[in-house]
Structures are given as C-alpha cells and as structure tokens.
Amino acid sequence: GNSTSSQTFQYPANYPGIIQVGAVEYNGGKIKTADFSSGSPMLTVSAPGRDILSTMPQKNSEGYDKNSFVSEDNDGYYGFMSGTSMATPHVSGIVALLYQKYPEAKPWQLRMLLEKSAIDIDENGIDERSGYGLLHANALEQDLPQNGGSNFSVAVSDAYGTWKLPSVFVSLIGKSKDGRNVRYFAKTNEDGVANFYHIALGNYNIIVGGPDSVEKTGLPNTCYRKAEERQFEKTLNIDSESGDLFVKFSSKAILTLITKPENLKIIFEKLTNSGKTKVEKEVDFSSINTHDFSSFSGIYRIKATIPQKATSNLTINGEIELNDIKIPISGVILKDATQTILSDKISEWWTVFGNAE
Known part of the structure; x- marks a missing residue:
C-alpha cells in the first residue's frame, strides 16, 4: 500500500501466506524505502517503486494520464509512475523465474528464497518498512529451503x-x-x-x-x-x-424470573437447520424462579405459557445470566392470550454452545 502507515489490516496483503512488497527509491547512491510505502511486520521484501517506466492507458481510455507519452517504436503509451504497484511486478518476475526453476515449490519456500537473498537496507536486519530488504535476483542461485x-x-x-x-x-x-x-x-x-x-x-x-x-x-x-x-x-x-x-466453546446460561403469573410454564424452542423450531424442553415454573440451561447447544427462543387465557395483561420480568453477564428480559401475555416470547431489546433468539463439564 501507499498510505505510509505501518499496519496489518490491509487486504489482500495480510492474508496468510501472501508475499508482501514494499517500494524503494534510489537517491544519489543510496537505496531507501520510499516515503509513501506502507510498512508491516509481515513485509517480505522491497523493490523499485519510484518513477518506474510503465505502460499507460491510451488516449480516450479510462485512466488516461495526460503526462503519458507515445513511443515512436510501437505507438504504445508509456509514463513514469510510483507506488507499491510498481514494486510488486519486479517481485512477480523473480517469483515466476523461481517457479520455472522449482515448479513444485510451495509459496512459503519461494517467500523464504526472496527473504534470504534480499539486500539489507534502512535499519539493520528485518524491519517493518523494508522487510528483509531489497529484492535481489540471486534468489535464483539459492537452494530450495526444506523447512520453514x-x-x-x-x-x-x-x-x-x-x-x-x-x-x-x-x-x-x-x-x-x-x-x-x-x-x-x-x-x-x-x-x-x-x-x-x-x-x-x-x-x-x-x-x-x-x-x-x-x-x-x-x-x-x-x-x-x-x-x-x-x-x-x-x-x-x-x-x-x-x-x-x-x-x-462452552456457555453458561441461567434464566431467572422476578415477576411471573401462577401456573407458568417455560418452553425452550430450538431453531433447526430448516428454519423451523422444535421444543427442546418444557419447565414448570409454578414453584421455581430459576432454571439453568447451560447444557443446551444451539439457537433458542424462550416462550412463557399459561394453561388458560389471561383475564388481563400479564407482565413477566426477569433476566438471563449469559456467561456471567446479566441481561434483563420481559414479555407480556396479552388479555385473552396464553403465551408470550421472553426477549431483550436485541432479539428473541439466544445462542448457547453447551457445557460438557
């Protein structure tokens, strides 16, 4: 990247196994990392990336640059560009030659060849601005590493x-x-x-x-x-x-009701792969206030039911202690209804992963 920052969140550079490339410039006999080149702990090597001669989009094409010029030899459009996009093709070329020499090589083996043959620049040793250093073609003379x-x-x-x-x-x-x-x-x-x-x-x-x-x-x-x-x-x-x-993963999940009607039953419904629900367990809450459902694994909905229609609105309040965090829940059985869903402000569904202990 060309953000000057040192980071590990830009992609695809930070996918596992990728060869990250920085850009260098040549100033009066000294090769150093270009000021725009992004750094990273995972940077592999650096290559020339300042004022590099490159092909350019033709006139009237998307991306056309008025500073490009036309070659008298082939009428092609060319220009000088800077960036890690200019540095990466240098590395790709060496990697192509390495694959030609070692067609069965794994990506980590090619990466190590680049690292071992690089010329150290900037700080002594590996650093986040230039990686192992400047790309060198003598990687082609190295033996393929067998471990690493x-x-x-x-x-x-x-x-x-x-x-x-x-x-x-x-x-x-x-x-x-x-x-x-x-x-x-x-x-x-x-x-x-x-x-x-x-x-x-x-x-x-x-x-x-x-x-x-x-x-x-x-x-x-x-x-x-x-x-x-x-x-x-x-x-x-x-x-x-x-x-x-x-x-x-395991979970701790405990349902506690603070206010509830008489003869209340709690039904735990599990969401199936087909998108439907099935009853996992029914618990009679007539004489209890708490139930531990840590042994459940899946996505559940908690339904509160009474045997007869409510003569008025019945409010149920409580909490679910989920992995030591207490979450307030509530539900209302409306007049002439027999059930409600207990939920918080986020969702009526609850995810737990069981407990094998």
Whole structure:
C-alpha cells in the first residue's frame, strides 16, 4: 500500500501466506524505502517503486494520464509512475523465474528464497518498512529451503463437537523461527475451520473469539449479542509442515424470573437447520424462579405459557445470566392470550454452545 502507515489490516496483503512488497527509491547512491510505502511486520521484501517506466492507458481510455507519452517504436503509451504497484511486478518476475526453476515449490519456500537473498537496507536486519530488504535476483542461485513453513488450521465447535461454528475470529500472533514478529488473521468458514496456508514456523499466541455478533461477510449469523461470543487462547509452537487445533466453546446460561403469573410454564424452542423450531424442553415454573440451561447447544427462543387465557395483561420480568453477564428480559401475555416470547431489546433468539463439564 501507499498510505505510509505501518499496519496489518490491509487486504489482500495480510492474508496468510501472501508475499508482501514494499517500494524503494534510489537517491544519489543510496537505496531507501520510499516515503509513501506502507510498512508491516509481515513485509517480505522491497523493490523499485519510484518513477518506474510503465505502460499507460491510451488516449480516450479510462485512466488516461495526460503526462503519458507515445513511443515512436510501437505507438504504445508509456509514463513514469510510483507506488507499491510498481514494486510488486519486479517481485512477480523473480517469483515466476523461481517457479520455472522449482515448479513444485510451495509459496512459503519461494517467500523464504526472496527473504534470504534480499539486500539489507534502512535499519539493520528485518524491519517493518523494508522487510528483509531489497529484492535481489540471486534468489535464483539459492537452494530450495526444506523447512520453514506450515499449513495450519483451527476448527471451532460447540462443547459437544457437533455444531461447527462459522464466523469465529482466529488470530495467530508471535515470532517466527528467524525472530521476526509475525501475525496472521482469519475467520472460520461455514465448516467451522480457519485455514492458515504457508505461514512461517514459530511460537504463536492463538486467540479464538466469536462467533461474530455483527457478521457482515456473508457467513451464517449465529450470534446476536456480544455476551454470547466466547474466547479461547493458547500458546503453541508450530514446528511442522502441517498442523491443526480443535477448539470447543462452552456457555453458561441461567434464566431467572422476578415477576411471573401462577401456573407458568417455560418452553425452550430450538431453531433447526430448516428454519423451523422444535421444543427442546418444557419447565414448570409454578414453584421455581430459576432454571439453568447451560447444557443446551444451539439457537433458542424462550416462550412463557399459561394453561388458560389471561383475564388481563400479564407482565413477566426477569433476566438471563449469559456467561456471567446479566441481561434483563420481559414479555407480556396479552388479555385473552396464553403465551408470550421472553426477549431483550436485541432479539428473541439466544445462542448457547453447551457445557460438557
């Protein structure tokens, strides 16, 4: 990118396994990172990106630049441009030659060849502005590394391992084998798996959180409140070419009613894959005020019913203690009705992941 900032949130640059490229310029015998070039802990190498001769859109075409010029040799339009978009083709060219030499190479092997052959610039050693340094074609003379990368996956489910959870954030933050700060981010897919392809071997703090209660990427929405989201952390040394981690979320969920009519029954209805509901459990609240439903796993609606029609409006108040957060709930059985849905201001649906303890 060309934002000058140092960050890990621009995409596709920050997808796992990507080769990130910075831009350098040549000033009076000194090669340094261009002032516009974005930095990142994951930057691989840098390449020329200031005032680079490039093809340009023709006149009357979208993107035409009046400063471009026409070649007398081929009538093509050319111009001088700056940016990491000018630096990246240099790296792509070397990678193409490396693939020609090593057609079975994995992306992490090619990335390591670029890193090991780069010429150090700017700060000594690896830095966030230039990565391992200036791209050098002697990468073509290097032997293909046999150790240094991994395909790693994180699978997330409910407490019983039966509900595969999509839209869960997974972060891998740590240090690679060669001592650089590394970080990778992904979300679990519809099968509940977050894949990290061609990442560096190293020691990682793995942070798993979600499912995302404000999911907007097209994945299934399984949570409605922050209180429903869960989190898991683990430190792990990733030191083999492939590996995986299985994470099981659990929930604590307790329903308490403060005001209620006599002969009240609570019905827990579970949302099925077909979009319909089925009764999971009926609980007689005539003589109790509290019920623990932590063992449930899924998306539920809580219905309050009485055996006969109400002679006046009946208000029910209470709370759901969800993962140690108390959420006020209420419902009104209207006159001549026999039931209502208990909900908060957000939704009538409640997500829990069970508890295997």
